[in-house]
Amino acid sequence: MTVRPQVARDPQTSSPWALLTCLAGVVVCSAVIYTGHWRKGAMVFALSVLAAGLMRLFLPARWAGQLVVRAKWVDCLILLTSAVAVAVLVMVVPHSQPS
Structure with a gap:
């Protein structure tokens, strides 16, 4: 029988708010893509990932x-x-012209 060591998670570093903010952007991205505007939706996705990167860069670990x-x-x-x-x-992807 193997005993796994217990990993203690600091409750102050498990704040979900930064991640939920970025996931809200992904939900908006999905809604925009669903309406047929894939280019705008993909840019919303890129902005969500950029926001995650900037939050990780500037927020302390307990807030990130x-x-x-x-x-x-x-x-x-x-x-x-990834955002860039x-x-x-x-x-770069060319616009398709309706025929």
């Missing part, structure tokens, strides 16, 4: 809560790079 996953620089690098990549892809 569940956005704290890895080291701060790794989290910020992944989130901010999605925004660039949205702008």
Whole structure:
């Protein structure tokens, strides 16, 4: 029988509000895409990820809560790079002209 060590979570670092703010942006993104405006919806998604990256960068760990996953620089690098990549892809994809 193996005994797993108990991981004590600090209740002050498990605040859900920063993550819920970003997830609200994803819900808005889904609603915008559902209406047929995929380009605007994808930009809302990019802004949500950018907001997560900026919150992780500027908020202390106890306020960033569940956005704290890895080291701060790794989290910020992944989130901010992903936000920029999605925004660039949205702008690069050509508009389709109705025939």
